[in-house]
Amino acid sequence: MSEIIEVRRRLHEENDRCAALLRERFNAAGTLVVDLVSSPGSGKTTLLEMTVDYFAGILTTAVLVGDVATERDAERIREAGGPAHQIITGGACHLDAHLVADGLEASGFELPDILFLENVGNLVCPASYDLGEDFKTVLLSVPEGDDKPLKYPAIFSRSAVCLITKSDLLPHLPFSPEDAMRHVNLLNPDALILQMSAMNGDGFEDWCHLLEREHQAKRAARV
Amino acid sequence: MSEIIEVRRRLHEENDRCAALLRERFNAAGTLVVDLVSSPGSGKTTLLEMTVDYFAGILTTAVLVGDVATERDAERIREAGGPAHQIITGGACHLDAHLVADGLEASGFELPDILFLENVGNLVCPASYDLGEDFKTVLLSVPEGDDKPLKYPAIFSRSAVCLITKSDLLPHLPFSPEDAMRHVNLLNPDALILQMSAMNGDGFEDWCHLLEREHQAKRAARV
Numbered sequence: 001m002s003e004i005i006e007v008r009r010r011l012h013e014e015n016d017r018c019a020a021l022l023r024e025r026f027n028a029a030g031t032l033v034v035d036l037v038s039s040p041g042s043g044k045t046t047l048l049e050m051t052v053d054y055f056a057g058i059l060t061t062a063v064l065v066g067d068v069a070t071e072r073d074a075e076r077i078r079e080a081g082g083p084a085h086q087i088i089t090g091g092a093c094h095l096d097a098h099l100v101a102d103g104l105e106a107s108g109f110e111l112p113d114i115l116f117l118e119n120v121g122n123l124v125c126p127a128s129y130d131l132g133e134d135f136k137t138v139l140l141s142v143p144e145g146d147d148k149p150l151k152y153p154a155i156f157s158r159s160a161v162c163l164i165t166k167s168d169l170l171p172h173l174p175f176s177p178e179d180a181m182r183h184v185n186l187l188n189p190d191a192l193i194l195q196m197s198a199m200n201g202d203g204f205e206d207w208c209h210l211l212e213r214e215h216q217a218k219r220a221a222r223v
Numbered sequence: 224m225s226e227i228i229e230v231r232r233r234l235h236e237e238n239d240r241c242a243a244l245l246r247e248r249f250n251a252a253g254t255l256v257v258d259l260v261s262s263p264g265s266g267k268t269t270l271l272e273m274t275v276d277y278f279a280g281i282l283t284t285a286v287l288v289g290d291v292a293t294e295r296d297a298e299r300i301r302e303a304g305g306p307a308h309q310i311i312t313g314g315a316c317h318l319d320a321h322l323v324a325d326g327l328e329a330s331g332f333e334l335p336d337i338l339f340l341e342n343v344g345n346l347v348c349p350a351s352y353d354l355g356e357d358f359k360t361v362l363l364s365v366p367e368g369d370d371k372p373l374k375y376p377a378i379f380s381r382s383a384v385c386l387i388t389k390s391d392l393l394p395h396l397p398f399s400p401e402d403a404m405r406h407v408n409l410l411n412p413d414a415l416i417l418q419m420s421a422m423n424g425d426g427f428e429d430w431c432h433l434l435e436r437e438h439q440a441k442r443a444a445r446v
């Protein structure tokens with residue numbers, strides 16, 4: 001058992017070295033990088049479809065999409081007008097920095113103003129991997145229940161932004177946004193929390209303005 | 224990289240040896256064992272609360288609950304009247320056979336008629352681990368979307384039973400049960416699929432009758 005711990009430690013070190021190199025490249029280019037993490041089906045792809053569409057003609061965007069199988073999510077984002085490249089992880093339950101570096105190379109993308117990394121749908125494993133991002137954003141959809149931050153604390157304590165998605169379903173489900181927010185802030189007092197719905201557009205402009213501000217700050221830091 | 228593959232192969236072999244021993248014990252006792260797998264918040268705990276309540280006075284049940292953190296789910300099942308023991312995986316994203324064996328020991332449970340293993344909320348990693356169960360049951364909740372079987376094929380091809388949960392939300396969401404069922408059956412033509420709702424009770428009796436039949440078959444095989 002100590003052997004697997006040692007191998008894991010070494011893999012994490014290699015990951016962090018690769019992530020540090022990625023971060024240097026992103027910083028030099030003034031590219032804001034956001035790692036999106038959630039359970040399967042919490043709305044990452046839908047949010048990205050809307051976001052790349054919103055920024056068309058304003059800022060350049062691109063998406064690297066991690067999935068265990070299928071090109072489906074990258075296709076959806078391309079149909080929404082964004083450049084997207086699918087990373088098939090082949091069974092791996094999370095993106096790591098090497099997969100991102102290889103995916104970036106294979107995509108042929110110029111580094112855009114905002115690069116989104118859509119992680120594999122998984123609330124556990126992606127929490128431990130630095131991908132060179134500026135910040136992680138965790139999505140918690142209303143049908144999952146307001147207790148999920150306490151049950152999956154690592155990702156909620158490491159995400160600067162938490163999006164409570166599918167809020168249009170609140171009338172049909174026993175979910176307390178107040179409890180969810182309190183649980184998130186217990187783990188991460190600085191987390192910015194937005195309540196959103198792709199169905200009625202709630203919260204979407206706040207999300208886009210947040211990205212614009214963060215991108216401007218990043219660009220300013222480069223100069 | 225070949226080193227981590229080798230260590231993983233060895234860990235899987237050790238897991239399978241431990242699972243085989245567990246299966247012998249379960250078979251000797253005539254205990255039906257069901258491994259429940261799903262995304263976070265798909266309704267595993269709610270289903271188990273209802274199921275242990277249904278079987279009270281008919282068959283004995285017990286639940287081993289895997290979670291990264293919190294005793295919350297085991298407490299919910301105990302409140303519903305079932306013996307439940309929490310296995311805190313301490314960061315691990317799935318149950319393995321050793322965690323089940325240790326949890327069983329720590330719980331002090333007599334082997335019941337039906338033992339439920341509530342896995343960590345994760346559609347990827349639990350697919351690869353034999354826990355000595357008779358069959359895996361995967362839950363797919365309507366809000367997650369009907370494309371999830373194709374995106375997480377391993378668990379859907381290895382689960383004998385697929386429960387489409389939260390079907391009361393169908394009027395509010397773009398989810399096609401026909402597409403979901405077709406996708407599941409593409410991966411596993413023999414999968415038994417039930418559409419369920421904890422809110423209105425749909426499908427719940429079919430689930431309980433399935434468990435009764437499987438338990439009788441197991442008991443008969445022992446004699």
